[in-house]
Amino acid sequence: MNMSEREEHGAMVVTLEGRFDFGVRKDFKQTIDRLQTQGYRHIVLNLEQVSFVDSSALGLLVIAHQNLKLKAARLSLVKPQSYVKQVLDLANVPKMIPVFGDIQQALA
Secondary structure (H helix, E strand, O other): OEEEEEEEOOEEEEEEEEEEOHHHHHHHHHHHHHHHHOOOOEEEEEEEEEEEEOHHHHHHHHHHHHHHHHOOOEEEEEOOOHHHHHHHHHOOHHHOOOEEOOHHHHHO
């Protein structure tokens, strides 16, 4: 999975591309930890180019959300593809982490 970052309106938008699975857990965790350390209060994960998520990815999302929440920061998800949205919905992730249709909605 590829990850790219850009700052927008004080938030960090992280665009993920490819498969979000067990194999990328270390890189994902390091990225989230680094952004927290840099002081970002809102991290937006753009899932538009993510084709697959597994249970470990769901766990990483929940852990990232909880860790950010403890530090009065937040995590938002944006534009998951149909399959990814189904997996998120089945795991009730949107009840914990807000999912938006586009980046502007997440930043509002």
